[in-house]
Amino acid sequence: MIALQKRPTPSRALSLATPLIAVLITMIMGGALFAVLGKNPLEAIRTIFYDPVFGEFAFYYRPQLLVKAAPLVLIAIGLSLGFKAGIWNIGAEGQYIIGAICGAAVGLAFYPTESRLIFPLMILAGALGGWAWGMIPAFLKVRFGTNEILVSLMLVYVADQLLASMSLGLLRNPEGMGFPGSRNFSDFPAASSWINEAAGLHWGMAFAFIAVIFAYVLLNRHILGFNIRLTGEAPRAARFAGVNPTRLILFCLGTSGALAGLAGLFEVTGPSGQINIDFASGYGFTAIIVAFLGRLHPVGILLAALLMALTYVGGDLAQGNLGLPSAAIQVFQGMLLFFLLALDLLTNYRVVLKKKGAA
Amino acid sequence: MDLSAINPVLLIASLMVAATPLLLAAIGELIVEKAGVLNLGVEGMMIIGAIAGFAIAVETTSPMMGLLAAMVAGAVLSLLFAFLTQFALANQVASGLALTLFGLGLSALMGQSYVGIKPPAMATLDIPVLSDIPVLGPILFSHDPVLYIGIALTAAVWWFLKKSRGGLILRAVGESHDAAHALGYNVIRVRILAIMFGGACAGLGGAYISLIRVPQWTEGMTAGIGWIALALVVFASWKPWRVLLGAYLFGGINVLQLNLQAAGIAIPVEYLAMSPYLITILVLVIMSADKSGAPASLGRTFHASQ
Numbered sequence: 001m002i003a004l005q006k007r008p009t010p011s012r013a014l015s016l017a018t019p020l021i022a023v024l025i026t027m028i029m030g031g032a033l034f035a036v037l038g039k040n041p042l043e044a045i046r047t048i049f050y051d052p053v054f055g056e057f058a059f060y061y062r063p064q065l066l067v068k069a070a071p072l073v074l075i076a077i078g079l080s081l082g083f084k085a086g087i088w089n090i091g092a093e094g095q096y097i098i099g100a101i102c103g104a105a106v107g108l109a110f111y112p113t114e115s116r117l118i119f120p121l122m123i124l125a126g127a128l129g130g131w132a133w134g135m136i137p138a139f140l141k142v143r144f145g146t147n148e149i150l151v152s153l154m155l156v157y158v159a160d161q162l163l164a165s166m167s168l169g170l171l172r173n174p175e176g177m178g179f180p181g182s183r184n185f186s187d188f189p190a191a192s193s194w195i196n197e198a199a200g201l202h203w204g205m206a207f208a209f210i211a212v213i214f215a216y217v218l219l220n221r222h223i224l225g226f227n228i229r230l231t232g233e234a235p236r237a238a239r240f241a242g243v244n245p246t247r248l249i250l251f252c253l254g255t256s257g258a259l260a261g262l263a264g265l266f267e268v269t270g271p272s273g274q275i276n277i278d279f280a281s282g283y284g285f286t287a288i289i290v291a292f293l294g295r296l297h298p299v300g301i302l303l304a305a306l307l308m309a310l311t312y313v314g315g316d317l318a319q320g321n322l323g324l325p326s327a328a329i330q331v332f333q334g335m336l337l338f339f340l341l342a343l344d345l346l347t348n349y350r351v352v353l354k355k356k357g358a359a
Numbered sequence: 360m361d362l363s364a365i366n367p368v369l370l371i372a373s374l375m376v377a378a379t380p381l382l383l384a385a386i387g388e389l390i391v392e393k394a395g396v397l398n399l400g401v402e403g404m405m406i407i408g409a410i411a412g413f414a415i416a417v418e419t420t421s422p423m424m425g426l427l428a429a430m431v432a433g434a435v436l437s438l439l440f441a442f443l444t445q446f447a448l449a450n451q452v453a454s455g456l457a458l459t460l461f462g463l464g465l466s467a468l469m470g471q472s473y474v475g476i477k478p479p480a481m482a483t484l485d486i487p488v489l490s491d492i493p494v495l496g497p498i499l500f501s502h503d504p505v506l507y508i509g510i511a512l513t514a515a516v517w518w519f520l521k522k523s524r525g526g527l528i529l530r531a532v533g534e535s536h537d538a539a540h541a542l543g544y545n546v547i548r549v550r551i552l553a554i555m556f557g558g559a560c561a562g563l564g565g566a567y568i569s570l571i572r573v574p575q576w577t578e579g580m581t582a583g584i585g586w587i588a589l590a591l592v593v594f595a596s597w598k599p600w601r602v603l604l605g606a607y608l609f610g611g612i613n614v615l616q617l618n619l620q621a622a623g624i625a626i627p628v629e630y631l632a633m634s635p636y637l638i639t640i641l642v643l644v645i646m647s648a649d650k651s652g653a654p655a656s657l658g659r660t661f662h663a664s665q
Contacts, residue, residue, distance in 0.1 A: 004448070004662065037468075088452055140640070146647040149399065149452065150590045154636040157583050165629035288456055325471055327578075330464025337457040338439065341449040349448065 004349040014347045019293055019300070022339040023307065029339075030332045039322050047321055048314030048329075061313050063200020067271050068309035070204035071096070071263035073302055075287035077211045078256030080296040084219075085231040087252045091137065091152025092260040093284025094159035095130040099261020100268035101166050102129025104275045107191035108171060108183060114190045122191060123203075123265060130261015131254050133159065138253035142246045148253065160280060167276045181276035185269045193270035204266030208302075211259060215298040224251065260284060289337045308333065370614060375506060376572055378610025380405070380564035380581075382509045384588035385595070385602045386516055387560025392592055393520060394553035395533035395656035399455025400440050402585025403462025404558050405565035408433040410466040412566025413478055413576045422481040426505065426566050433562020434555045436462060441554040445547050448660050463579060473576045481505070481571050503571050505563070510603065512560070517599040529553060533654035536661040546661050561585065583636065590639045596652030605642075612638055 027049070031041030052061035075092045082089045089095075103126030110118050137151040171182040185192050193202040219225035231238040231248060239245075263283065272279055290308050294300030315329030345351075384401050391398050411432035416425025436458065443454040481503045520526040531539040532549045540546050568584070569576050587609060595601035616631040624631070 006662070090456060140644055140647075144644045144647045146640075146643045147590075147593065150586060150593070150643055151640050153586050154583070154590070154640050157636040158633045161629040161633040165627055168629075169627070285460060289460065292453060325468055327464055327467035327471070331461065331468055332464075334457060334461030334464045337453075338443065338461060341443050341454055341457060342447045344449055345447040 003352055004345070005352050007348060007350055010347045015295060018343040018347055019295060019304070019340060022293075022336060022343050025339045025343075026332065026336040029335055033328065033331065033335075034324065037324070037328060039318075039324055044318055044322060044324060047318040047324075049310060051317060052310060052313045061317070063198070064313045065306060065309045066200045066205055067202070068312045069305040070202070070208045071267055071283045072287050072290045072305035072308055073208040074204065074211055074263040074266075075256075075260045075284055076290040076294065076301045076305060077208075077215045077298060078259035079287055080291045080294070080298070080301060081215065081218075081228060082252035082256055083232075083291055084296050085228045085248055085252055086235070087249055088149045089134065089137070089152050089253050089256045090149055090288060091134075091154075091156045091284070092256060092287055093280060093282065094152070094156035095133045095257040095260035096264035096267075096284045097156075097159040097163050097280050098133040098264070099126040099130035099258075100264030100272075100279060101163060101171070101275060102126055102261070103265035104182060104185075104268050105166075105171060107185070107188070107269065110191070111183060111188055116190070118190045119193070119203075119269075122269065123262065126261045126265025127258040128261070130264065131258040133261070134253045134255075134257015135250070138250050138257075141253075142249055148249075152253075156284070163275070163279060164277050167279070171275050173274075182274045184274045186273050191269055193266045197270075202266055202270040204263065204270065207262055207266065208305075212298045212302050219298070228252065260287075286333060289333055292337060292340055370618060372502070374607060374611045374614045375502060376610075377614045378606040379506045379509045380567045380572065380584055381588055381591060381609055382513065382603060382606035383505075383564035383567065384561045384585055385591040385606060386509070386512055386599065387557035387564075388588055388592050389595070389597060389599060389602055390516060390520075390529070390560075391553050391557035392657055393533045393597060393654055394529050394550050395536055395654050395659065395661075396444065396550050396554060397451045397455065397658040398437070398440055398458070398554060398557055399452060399589065400437070400458025400462065401455075401557075401561050401588050402581055402583065403459035404433040404436050404561035405462075405568075405581045405585045405588075406466040406579070407436050407462045408562025408565030409569035409581060410470045410473070410565075410576060411562065413473055413569040414469065416478045416566075416570055417473060417476055420479045422479050422570055425478070425570055426563060429562040429566030430559040431562070433558040433560070433565065435558070437554050437558025437561075438551075440558075441551045444660070445550055445554075448662055451658050451660070459585070467578045470576050470578060474578075476576070478570050478574050478576075480574070505567055505571065513599050513603045520599065530654070533656055536656045536659070540661070540663060546663075550661075561588075564588070587635065587639050590643055594642050594646050596646065597654065598652065609635060609639070 027045055031045050034044040035041045052058060052065065075096065079089055079092060103122040106125040107118060107122045133155060136155060137148040140146040140151055141148045167180045167182060173181060173183045193204060195201040195203060219229065227238065227243045227248060230241065231243055231245070268275055268279065286308055290301060290304045293307070294302070294304035311329055311333060315326060318324040319326055384405055388398065388401055408429035412425040412429030415428035416422045440454055440458045443449040444451050520530065528539070528544055529549055532544060532546050536546045565581060568581060573580065591602060591605045591609065594605045613635050616634050620628050620631050
């Protein structure tokens with residue numbers, strides 16, 4: 001009879017090892033899935049995980065990895081702060097969209113002026129937009145005790161409709177011959193987030209690194225970070241210690257909203273190029289997986305985002321070369337989260353064999 | 360704009376159709392939450408039910424087989440959640456999210472060859488005299504059988520929770536799993552059964568969308584109905600009849616906004632389309648003041664050692 005014994009403290013070694021084990025198991029199960037789909041599993045796994053980094057055309061795919069990873073890092077860092085404290089913002093996708101709309105709107109208002117001030121102003125607008133969208137569930141939770149999970153998620157659908165309305169109405173390119181979508185930011189150098197497009201470098205990466213450092217310092221060196229961790233691990237103790245839950249909710253949801261908004265802004269002014277109906281790409285949801293895969297730790301999130309970016313880039317490659325459906329990658333990412341959550345058991349509990357009857 | 364084009368009788372009849380998937384998913388989740396488990400994977404189980412039901416209905420040309428398959432698929436997927444939360448003791452919020460993400464991906468993968476196909480039609484009830492009554496006939500007596508099953512299920516769940524011994528055990532597990540455990544009830548088993556019931560209901564609700572309401576398969580077609588179902592349980596203060604009321608209310612809003620879109624009202628389509636979600640938020644705000652109906656152990660992990 002197998003029984004579980006709670007560990008006095010979570011195992012540190014296993015906490016680091018479980019994400020790796022989860023990735024390995026996902027690769028095996030993913031291979032099985034690809035085999036069911038009639039693809040050579042080894043070839044598929046190699047195409048997804050090896051070719052983009054070390055393959056023949058890696059020089060082309062490596063920059064793409066950074067492009068995909070940057071928004072994931074930004075969003076996941078914000079989410080991890082809340083997740084640590086038991087505050088569940090799952091509407092990052094909506095904050096991402098609103099950040100992009102606000103930032104793009106500010107930039108387009110100045111078109112075609114060339115000034116060094118435009119882009120910083122857009123960054124500010126993007127962050128504020130995401131922040132405001134994140135503050136809706138925060139305010140409702142603080143004021144009325146509304147569940148932030150449901151509100152933040154409902155706001156994703158609202159943001160989706162706003163995006164459609166903006167790309168067909170207010171922000172539509174006046175010279176676009178009636179096609180939906182805003183002006184393309186690649187024609188507007190003052191408002192472009194690219195630093196070096198060929199190398200795949202845009203300002204989102206710089207901000208992603210800053211966010212990682214900021215989160216690391218916050219969680220390890222600042223009282224606010226300590227309070228976040230305390231609230232997540234021992235809510236009662238946190239209350240006795242005088243942690244103000246209202247402030248924490250506003251801070252966590254606001255910060256994650258602002259970071260998601262930034263991610264949206266850098267995406268729309270760089271890789272995506274314009275506000276359009278299909279701008280939302282699911283980064284806000286994938287970032288949830290990234291946050292867990294990175295163990296809610298800033299450095300872990302950085303690595304997890306790179307891995308997730310690899311599944312995106314490699315998935316595209318496998319789609320082109322092997323005809324692997326893009327949904328297969330989504331299933332793959334979902335499986336990863338499953339195995340991760342299941343393996344977490346080993347971190348917190350010891351599995352012991354017991355004779356039946358002995359209690 | 361031509362508001363007279365909106366026929367109130369048809370509006371009410373289609374409201375009931377629009378409300379049914381919501382009702383089914385929410386009634387299932389109600390039982391799950393009454394057992395003290397918060398399963399945020401409703402959306403994932405619904406979409407899996409939608410594609411599984413659609414695929415089987417197309418392959419067997421029998422809508423009934425499709426509905427059955429959808430229930431099985433929903434229940435099987437919910438077992439993943441049950442395993443994670445009841446045996447691996449994982450966080451319920453994270454596990455539910457994982458279920459939804461996984462379900463959305465898997466359904467898109469399964470549904471690739473079913474895009475653009477018409478499923479076999481479900482026969483609607485056609486009772487000679489009753490269905491021909493003016494006004495009342497189309498509203499009450501000429502729907503598909505699943506719609507009536509939804510209402511019957513609400514009554515059954517009410518009876519189960521309120522009057523049966525099993526319901527008492529379920530509520531005990533949800534209110535205080537430690538006390539229920541001390542009394543000798545198998546907390547884990549009760550919860551797993553509740554989770555599977557919730558999965559089957561969500562699957563049926565999903566298949567109702569793809570087989571009866573739309574009827575077609577498109578990726579991500581549940582469009583947040585699973586999440587609204589979760590909100591509905593809060594709205595209903597965990598009471599079955601209020602779930603029915605809430606489902607009809609939301610169904611009504613949705614049908615009304617679709618009708619207004621068709622009637623060409625001056626409000627842009629996008630703003631009408633976001634109204635169900637905004638109203639969900641509004642309702643959550645209003646209902647959140649009263650948390651007295653929430654099961655006390657909701658969302659807490661149970662392990663016999665603690």
